[in-house]
Amino acid sequence: MKLDKFFQSLLLTGAVVVVVNTPAKGEEVREDIQGKSSTQRIGESAFDEKVAVTEKKFASSKSPVLAPSIQKSRLFKSQLASSLQRAKSDKTSKNIRQISEIELPATSAQMLVQTPTPTNPSNPEPRSGDQVVAITSVKADATNKGVEVILETTQGTRLQVTNRSTGNNFIADVSGGQLRLPSGEAFTFRSEKPTEVITEITVTNIDANTVRVTVVGDKALPTVELFDDDAGLVFGITSAAIATQPPQQPQTPQTQEKPASETPQEQPTAQPDQPIELVVTGEQDGYNVRNATTATKTDTPLRDIPQSIQVIPNQVIRDQNVNRLQDAVRNNAPGVSQFSNQSQAFVIRGFRQDFNLRNGFRSGSTATKDVDLADVERIEVLRGPASVLLGQLQPGGVINTVTKQPLSEPYYSVKFTSGQFSFYRPELDLSGPLTDDRSLKYRLNLAYQNNGSFRDFVNEERIFVAPVLQWDIGKNTTLTVDFSYTYNNPTLDYGVVALSDGSLVLPINRALFYPSLDQVTVEQYQASYRLEHKFSDNWQLRNGFSFYSAKQSGGYTYVVADFIDDRFLDKLYADDLFIDQDYRMQTDLTGKFTTGSIRHQLLIGFELGRSTNYFTSGTALLPTIDIFNPNYNVTRPDVQIDNYGTNFTDTLGIYIQDQIDITDNLHLLVGGRFDFTEQYDSFGTFSQGDQAFSPRVGIVYQPIKPISLYASYSQSFNPVIGRSRTNSVFEPERGTQYEVGVKADITNTVSATLAAFEITKSNVLTSDPVDPINFSIQVGEQRSQGFEFTIGGEILPGWNILAGYAYTDARVTEDNRIPEGTFLRNVPKNAANLWTTYEIQSGDYKGLGFGLGLVFVGEQQGDFPNSNFQVPSYVRTDAALFYRRDNWRFGINVNNLFDVEYYETASRRTIVYPGAPVNVQATISYEF
Numbered sequence: 001m002k003l004d005k006f007f008q009s010l011l012l013t014g015a016v017v018v019v020v021n022t023p024a025k026g027e028e029v030r031e032d033i034q035g036k037s038s039t040q041r042i043g044e045s046a047f048d049e050k051v052a053v054t055e056k057k058f059a060s061s062k063s064p065v066l067a068p069s070i071q072k073s074r075l076f077k078s079q080l081a082s083s084l085q086r087a088k089s090d091k092t093s094k095n096i097r098q099i100s101e102i103e104l105p106a107t108s109a110q111m112l113v114q115t116p117t118p119t120n121p122s123n124p125e126p127r128s129g130d131q132v133v134a135i136t137s138v139k140a141d142a143t144n145k146g147v148e149v150i151l152e153t154t155q156g157t158r159l160q161v162t163n164r165s166t167g168n169n170f171i172a173d174v175s176g177g178q179l180r181l182p183s184g185e186a187f188t189f190r191s192e193k194p195t196e197v198i199t200e201i202t203v204t205n206i207d208a209n210t211v212r213v214t215v216v217g218d219k220a221l222p223t224v225e226l227f228d229d230d231a232g233l234v235f236g237i238t239s240a241a242i243a244t245q246p247p248q249q250p251q252t253p254q255t256q257e258k259p260a261s262e263t264p265q266e267q268p269t270a271q272p273d274q275p276i277e278l279v280v281t282g283e284q285d286g287y288n289v290r291n292a293t294t295a296t297k298t299d300t301p302l303r304d305i306p307q308s309i310q311v312i313p314n315q316v317i318r319d320q321n322v323n324r325l326q327d328a329v330r331n332n333a334p335g336v337s338q339f340s341n342q343s344q345a346f347v348i349r350g351f352r353q354d355f356n357l358r359n360g361f362r363s364g365s366t367a368t369k370d371v372d373l374a375d376v377e378r379i380e381v382l383r384g385p386a387s388v389l390l391g392q393l394q395p396g397g398v399i400n401t402v403t404k405q406p407l408s409e410p411y412y413s414v415k416f417t418s419g420q421f422s423f424y425r426p427e428l429d430l431s432g433p434l435t436d437d438r439s440l441k442y443r444l445n446l447a448y449q450n451n452g453s454f455r456d457f458v459n460e461e462r463i464f465v466a467p468v469l470q471w472d473i474g475k476n477t478t479l480t481v482d483f484s485y486t487y488n489n490p491t492l493d494y495g496v497v498a499l500s501d502g503s504l505v506l507p508i509n510r511a512l513f514y515p516s517l518d519q520v521t522v523e524q525y526q527a528s529y530r531l532e533h534k535f536s537d538n539w540q541l542r543n544g545f546s547f548y549s550a551k552q553s554g555g556y557t558y559v560v561a562d563f564i565d566d567r568f569l570d571k572l573y574a575d576d577l578f579i580d581q582d583y584r585m586q587t588d589l590t591g592k593f594t595t596g597s598i599r600h601q602l603l604i605g606f607e608l609g610r611s612t613n614y615f616t617s618g619t620a621l622l623p624t625i626d627i628f629n630p631n632y633n634v635t636r637p638d639v640q641i642d643n644y645g646t647n648f649t650d651t652l653g654i655y656i657q658d659q660i661d662i663t664d665n666l667h668l669l670v671g672g673r674f675d676f677t678e679q680y681d682s683f684g685t686f687s688q689g690d691q692a693f694s695p696r697v698g699i700v701y702q703p704i705k706p707i708s709l710y711a712s713y714s715q716s717f718n719p720v721i722g723r724s725r726t727n728s729v730f731e732p733e734r735g736t737q738y739e740v741g742v743k744a745d746i747t748n749t750v751s752a753t754l755a756a757f758e759i760t761k762s763n764v765l766t767s768d769p770v771d772p773i774n775f776s777i778q779v780g781e782q783r784s785q786g787f788e789f790t791i792g793g794e795i796l797p798g799w800n801i802l803a804g805y806a807y808t809d810a811r812v813t814e815d816n817r818i819p820e821g822t823f824l825r826n827v828p829k830n831a832a833n834l835w836t837t838y839e840i841q842s843g844d845y846k847g848l849g850f851g852l853g854l855v856f857v858g859e860q861q862g863d864f865p866n867s868n869f870q871v872p873s874y875v876r877t878d879a880a881l882f883y884r885r886d887n888w889r890f891g892i893n894v895n896n897l898f899d900v901e902y903y904e905t906a907s908r909r910t911i912v913y914p915g916a917p918v919n920v921q922a923t924i925s926y927e928f
Helices: 003-008 044-059 066-072 076-089 314-320 325-332
Strands: 015-021 133-135 137-142 146-152 160-166 169-175 177-179 189-192 198-207 210-217 223-229 232-238 309-313 336-338 346-348 351-353 376-383 397-403 411-419 423-433 440-451 460-474 477-490 521-534 539-559 571-595 598-621 641-663 666-681 687-701 707-718 733-745 750-767 776-796 799-814 830-839 848-857 874-885 888-895 903-908 911-914 919-927
Touching: 146 189, 146 198, 169 223, 177 198, 309 314, 309 325, 314 325, 314 376, 314 799, 314 830, 314 848, 314 874, 325 336, 325 376, 325 397, 325 830, 325 848, 336 903, 346 397, 351 397, 830 874
Parallel strands: 015 232, 133 177, 177 210
Antiparallel strands: 015 146, 137 146, 160 169, 169 210, 189 198, 198 210, 223 232, 309 376, 336 346, 346 351, 376 397, 411 423, 411 919, 423 440, 440 460, 460 477, 477 521, 521 539, 539 571, 571 598, 598 641, 641 666, 666 687, 687 707, 707 733, 733 750, 750 776, 776 799, 799 830, 830 848, 848 874, 874 888, 888 919, 903 911
């Protein structure tokens, strides 16, 4: 579909707006009910007349719940007066009309006062033919007067409200509605501590046609008022301290305040529109995630960050039914390719990144280990240099997985997937509070996987366990502790080979290793804590520690050289033990302040880290294997350990960043990091220290609110171990990027990013002209330039899309050995992806959905330096069919629908990884 068609596909929706007002002194009304200016408070007689008119309207209402309650309530007049004052004086409300201006539908709740109603209202199941009103989204924004929470729906007038109170809890049951994502899944909204006097606001489904709104007061019962508006229903929530103030008598002329034009209003000390912490059961962001933490270490809207960031949300992962990081990234992040199927090292914007992040922490010094997606909430793909906050990195970018966190409400999910190639995988996701006050919460994700492969003799068994505990130590202090364990017993399969002319002639299932010698096991441990303390609304301290350990042991076979006569392949047997450990501590102080009219969000922090790599290795030659007629019968050779040792890397990084709001539509990002690294081994054979400063400067200009124009400059560094022929230590590699782009919120639910970049990587090692065999010099240079486009979100109710295109030209620009213009390996010039789903929103087939995916990867070089071997381009088509009913979900995913033969990547001509043929997986899940 052309882009202009997307612009035409806009959904006009209504909204239910919940306004949470912070406590303040009694306010005076400076306008009468008709909106006329006045310096006098409303007289009791005039007010009584307005109340009488309003009561008549309510009395004529057909609402079986509200009309009798309003007629009986003696508290109604004082509460209505208070609400009228607030509605007129609060300039931050979103076009909320006065009560006198509202056309009161007979079937909707016009105003909810705190009047006793039955404590057990009847909430029957919907009758046949009745249609439940869908509330498709819940959003929250802070204002200088309180909080606005928007429940989006197109049929707010069909809802009816029943209220009651229990202790400090105000409870309103909204009948005739359901919280349903556009995908059809139920969800729960929660805002914790939105004001000093409101402990929590929750909105949740309690049965098939009832939504419950709960407001918990800190020390007293809050007062809640409900207004009917063009936009929907408006809840005004006021602290009991305000609601129970005695009526104020009219002031005498000596004490009467001046008119508003003469008396300046007191300005709030806090900045307006502060972010509110939300905990939502379900994937409230859908396909369009607006915030990310990887680029700035703060929860900043993507539109305000001068760098390209793509987020792959959990709903996409679930709809595509992928369970490994490489599958999710290959399907959805154009311009990001995989270096090898034996690792999760990715090539981003032309440069290989050897490790990934988990919740902002480095997950080991290499990416050779496995990342299971059972506990992953979203994947953030940061494109471009990230050393300014994350230290030593390649300039292309980095991938960060953000894990699922504990929930305050009980949540349980079970899932089972089965499919071709003997695949089966059960999963369990449990969460909820462990104490009555919900100060201690947990989450537990479990997964087991056992599968074969389309490749002969290839199989895998995996166990994954990930518990998380979160303790609210106090009102402003939270401690989160998480742990994960992964056991993996994979087959180390190195694919097929290309002949000397570059052709790929072998069947894609052909195994070129000795199955009887495969004994590899991998165990991974990860443990971390995160302590957060808020000194105030504007200042926060965050301290975190992460420990990661991966152990790979056992024997396997691999290719040691090119094969002979395009037929016989030399193989080597290795019996190895690798232990990769990483210890890392981060401490950040963030603060918000102003200098005149300019707002700042300051980040100051440091990082300490140590990485250790212990290894022992023994090798032995194996018989040559005939690729056209392999004989897999071979005995295990005797192996002598011939290589061992431990390498250490110590790092210290100190960084500072300032996010500056010069005006509401002009934002500046300035930051820098000093890094000190030292690398050495256990034998003392080498020791090397490096220092580097990595800056970043970016600017964002928003000519109109939905559009962000940005430009940025940033650098990266990565240490290079070794010495030159003159015994001088190698300098770190440096990456320099210039990026410009446009970010657009096309609609409230669809966002897009267009970015153009140029990255130059310098200090690349190349052969020393004097002694090219034994030494290198740092005069090499590589450059990557191109552009990327991504779009994601909900086009129409039930219709989601995630798509993108990337053009990347990555090649050598200077080298003593490799010709200039040589393309970098595993970098397709053109890559594109499309994934879209549609779910029927109403009628007999409500909950039935369809998905379609296209992945295009252009030709890429399979050798470096380039030869006549290129991995051919391909287009793969995936499809999905699913059905949601109540808490059940049934799904069928078909990968490679048209059974295309394709190759995903290649490490070199003798290690080429074919893609899987058509395969089908079926999934059933239940949430409760």
